[in-house]
Amino acid sequence: MQAFDDLMAFQRETEALAQVxxxxxxxxxxxxxxxAADQRSDELAAMESVLHARRVAPQIGDWLAAIDPEALDxxxxxxxxDIRRSHARATRIPARLAAELARLISRAHVIWAEARADDDYNSFAPALAEIIALRQEEAQALSDGGDIYDALLEDYEPGxxxxxxxAMFTALRPRLVALREAVLARPSPQGVKGTFDEHGQMKLARLVARSFGxxxxxxxxxKAVHPFSSGSGDDVRITTRTAPxxxxxxxxxxxxxxxxxxYEQNINPAYRLTPLGKGVSMGVHESQSRIYENQIGRSRAYTGWIYGKMRDTFGDFGIADEDAFYAAVNEVKNGYIRTxxxxxxxxxxxxLRFDLERALIRGDLSVGDLEAAxxxxxxxxxxxxxxxPSDGVLQDVHWSAGLFGYFPTYSLGNVYAGCLYQSLRDAVPGLDDQLAxxxxxxxxxxxxDNLQHFGGLYEPREVITRACGGTAPSEGPLLDYLEEKFGGLYGL
Structure with missing residues (x-):
């Protein structure tokens, strides 16, 4: 047990530095x-060097060898x-590569932001090519001769x-395409009218944040260009954006x-600053953001409540009643932007992104051909x-941050959310009255209680399966939910 205690004390310091x-x-x-961009890239590279050195520290291997797992709860x-998995991956990545990636990614983010503002893909392409080359090198070191894209995917969705x-996405596509075509053939609902000042939007943003706990x-x-959440435990920050x-x-x-x-705030406090003290995967994380945003936040019951708050804040904004507001919030329309x-x-x-980034990492698609593809x-x-380009290949921050393997977890999270919502509706029969x-x-x-509290205790598919009463996740519940909801909204 002394070896385990020493390992966990060391790990808590590593997790604290990662939070910094x-x-x-x-x-x-x-x-x-x-x-400050250049200096920040050096600061982040220095932090990554320290973190990498801790993650590959030889004493971790000694502690792991000395611990009897059967003596643990x-x-x-x-x-x-999780420590064994992280240590095994970290020891395969040279310290030089880890620091070089951190430095390049910090610099590339600034280049991407400027290229996006200028609608100039070619000004970002050289940095992207460098990132891909380094990620390919990393994946080769991790893959053991297997699929190098899978090696990167492991960072975001273990297993x-x-x-x-x-296969899952291939099963999703036909029914999504058919539903899209049927809905877009129907008349569009009335949208909002007027302008909405930033102060009012941010006031409402804080109100809805509190309503979700x-x-x-x-x-x-x-505020940020691309909204995100950051941190864990007692310091979990979010960003949003406004448009008039x-x-x-x-x-x-x-x-x-x-x-x-x-999700991060509700993890068992006993896991704080340990490997279990954060969301178990990005797919599971995305299941929480999507079920909050869509199945709950865009429901008829909750949008009825938001409608009243919108009227209180902005007065008449061109939508007559709660039903019309529900339709406007859930409008299906052509658009370029994923978010x-x-x-x-x-x-x-x-x-689209999943297929393109797999091709980039495998070397089947060049950076020079990416925009056309x-x-x-x-x-x-x-x-x-x-x-x-800002409506196309430059719209997302992920590739500038080197997050190859991240994109598919968005759809996986939607699939998980569909399964969770089915179980939630069965467990909370009076939900709509509360949301209203x-x-x-x-x-x-x-x-x-059924998912967030566990943090990283269970593997990703296991925590979803447990929350859903033993039923393994599949795309069916999500597709059924979408067809029922939008079939009703658009009279299909």
Whole structure:
């Protein structure tokens, strides 16, 4: 037990330093002066060097060898499992590569942001090529001769394989395409009218965050180009964005990030600053953000409550009643931006990215051909052409951050959310009455007790299966939910 205690004390310091590095990233996205970019890249590289040295420290191997797993409780064995997995991966990555990636990614983020603002893919392409080359080197070191994309996917969804995700996504596509075509053939609902000031939007954003149980004593809301959640335990921060003609972007970005943040805030405090003290995977994390945003936040009951708050804040904004507001919030329409896509079309955006990034990492697609490949695929899937790079290949931050293997977890999270929502509805029969009063506690308490509380205790598919009463996750519940909801909205 002494070896285990020593290992966990060392690990807590490593996790604390990782939180500090994460705070540097949060600051870069929200408050950092533009001129500090080069210095920040050096700071992040230095932090990554320290973290990498700790993750490959030889004493970790000694402690792991000395520990008898049978002497530990289930949480201790899960801690050991995750530390062993992380140590094995870290020891295969040269310190030089880890620091070089951290430095390049910090610099590439600034290049991407400027290229996006200028609609100039070619100015970003060289940095992207460098990132891909380093990620390929990393994947080769991790893959043991297997699929190098799977080696990167492991960082975000342990145990997942690209071939299994491809099969799931192939099963999703036909019914999504058919539903999309049927819905778009119907008349569109009335949208909002007028302008919506930033102060009012941020006031409502904080209101809806509180309605979902976000603890502002352990968090805060700021603005960023690309909304995100950062941190864990007692410091979990979210960002959102505002646009004067689109109040829904702010509201639903906020609810989405609150889903991520609530997961982190609700993890068992005993796991804080340990491997179990964070969400178990990005797919499971995304299941929380999506079920908060869509199945709960865009439900008829909850949107009825939001409608009243919108009227209180902005007065008449062109929508006559709660039913019309529900239809407006769930409008299916053509658009380029993944983060603004409706539930029907969202996964088609993700599938595009999944296929392209797999091809990039495998060397089947060059960076020079990426923009054309994106545009061709988008037109094939959505039926119209991309108008500019910021609406196409430059719209997402992920590749500039080196997050290859991340995109498929968005659709996997939607699949998980569909399964969880089916079980939630069975477990909380009076849910709609609560939501109509702005009370989400029936849903959020169920998610906390059946999933969020466990943090990383269980493997990703296991925690979803346990929450769903032993039923393994599949795409069926999500598709059934979408067809029922949008069939009703559009009279199909």
């Amino acid at each position: 590095a994460g705070r540097l990233g949060w600051d870069q996205e929200t408050m950092m002066p533009r001129g 289930p949480a201790g064995r899960a801690q050991l499992r 997942a394989k690209g071939r299994d995700l491809e 976000y603890d502002f004593k352990r968090g805060r809301v700021d 003609l689109d109040p829904f972007g702010c509201l639903y970005s906020t609810i989405h990030e609150v889903g991520h943040a609530s 603004e896509a409706d539930e029907v079309q969202y996964n088609l955006h993700v599938l 994106w545009n061709d695929r988008f037109k094939a899937d959505f039926g119209y052409a991309v108008d500019k 009063e702005g009370d989400t506690s029936g849903a959020t308490d169920w998610l906390r």
